[in-house]
Amino acid sequence: MAEIANASAPDLKGVEELRIKYLSKKGEISALMQEFRTVAADQKRELGQRLNELKNLATDRINALREQLENAPSASELSADLSRTAAPLPLGARHPLSLVRDEIVSIFSRLGFTIAEGPEIEDDWHVFSSLNFADDHPARDMQDTFFIQRNPDILLRTHTSSVQSRVMETSRPPIRIICPGRVYRNEAISARAHCFFHQVEALYVDENVSYADLRQTLLYFAREMFGADTKIRLRPSYFPFTEPSAEMDISCNICGGKGCAFCKHTGWVEILGCGMVDPNVLEACGIDSKKYSGFALGMGVERITNLKYRVKDLRMFSENDRRFLNQFQAAH
Ligand code: DAH
Numbered sequence: 001m002a003e004i005a006n007a008s009a010p011d012l013k014g015v016e017e018l019r020i021k022y023l024s025k026k027g028e029i030s031a032l033m034q035e036f037r038t039v040a041a042d043q044k045r046e047l048g049q050r051l052n053e054l055k056n057l058a059t060d061r062i063n064a065l066r067e068q069l070e071n072a073p074s075a076s077e078l079s080a081d082l083s084r085t086a087a088p089l090p091l092g093a094r095h096p097l098s099l100v101r102d103e104i105v106s107i108f109s110r111l112g113f114t115i116a117e118g119p120e121i122e123d124d125w126h127v128f129s130s131l132n133f134a135d136d137h138p139a140r141d142m143q144d145t146f147f148i149q150r151n152p153d154i155l156l157r158t159h160t161s162s163v164q165s166r167v168m169e170t171s172r173p174p175i176r177i178i179c180p181g182r183v184y185r186n187e188a189i190s191a192r193a194h195c196f197f198h199q200v201e202a203l204y205v206d207e208n209v210s211y212a213d214l215r216q217t218l219l220y221f222a223r224e225m226f227g228a229d230t231k232i233r234l235r236p237s238y239f240p241f242t243e244p245s246a247e248m249d250i251s252c253n254i255c256g257g258k259g260c261a262f263c264k265h266t267g268w269v270e271i272l273g274c275g276m277v278d279p280n281v282l283e284a285c286g287i288d289s290k291k292y293s294g295f296a297l298g299m300g301v302e303r304i305t306n307l308k309y310r311v312k313d314l315r316m317f318s319e320n321d322r323r324f325l326n327q328f329q330a331a332h
Pocket of ligand 1: 158159160161201202239242272273274275296297298299
């Protein structure tokens with residue numbers, strides 16, 4: 001009796017062995033049952049009771065052992081320290097172009113510019129005609145621009161200047177917008193050119209907006225972006241949608257203006273195009289050019305990112321190589 005009451009088993013297999021030992025057809029209790037038949041009649045009652053007790057005891061003990069083992073925590077559960085803090089999930093890194101775009105947008109938003117967006121699949125009017133491009137301008141050539149074959153009026157925008165005309169058509173001055181977005185050009189892909197890249201466009205239209213406002217805005221931007229010592233210079237240039245037009249250089253942020261391979265020993269690097277909005281553009285968008293004037297500027301996000309992080313090959317930006325992307329984790 002005591003042996004059965006205290007029986008133990010290390011695992012379910014051991015429990016099964018116990019069951020076979022005591023309860024199976026050839027087990028010890030069954031053997032006792034066989035013997036019970038030969039017992040004298042006057043002893044049957046008492047012995048029968050005791051045998052039944054033994055059988056119930058064995059059954060209960062074995063069931064209890066089985067239940068205990070089935071509900072026991074597994075080895076890994078036993079070793080888990082539930083009071084430990086959870087293992088931190090590795091944080092993804094932000095894409096360098098997103099970091100730089102957001103920084104540009106944030107600098108202009110401190111001057112009161114708000115974000116405006118437009119479609120990437122555009123029409124000729126918003127990308128070219130409204131912006132004073134002549135009919136025979138080379139940008140309208142299939143070599144430079146992706147047109148939709150069935151309808152040459154529909155194309156992938158080649159610059160974010162198209163957002164300018166969309167906003168001017170639908171709102172009245174004062175207009176102060178910053179337009180980040182992706183643009184497309186029909187270029188062979190290489191380390192220095194890609195068929196898509198990113199631009200940020202800014203536009204300010206109001207009464208009495210002057211070239212001095214443009215220059216001061218550019219200086220503020222350059223210093224916020226590249227450091228307080230940064231100098232700027234504006235070189236005359238040409239864009240169909242601005243008159244006068246200029247390109248802005250900043251003092252080379254690698255050699256500090258002394259001259260190095262990066263700035264081709266000039267001490268300056270070009271970073272954006274800008275100018276006073278051509279009155280033809282204001283009129284095309286329904287804004288009175290006698291009452292209002294404006295300035296516009298546009299820059300490539302890849303170019304600014306290269307200046308900040310020295311990425312030598314443009315293709316890295318779109319290859320999704322995590323070894324490249326993870327390097328920018330610390331920057332935010
Ligand atoms: N849209 C021009 C380009 O893609 C960049 C640009 C130049 C935008 C001068 C402007 C601007 O707003 O005034 O090259």
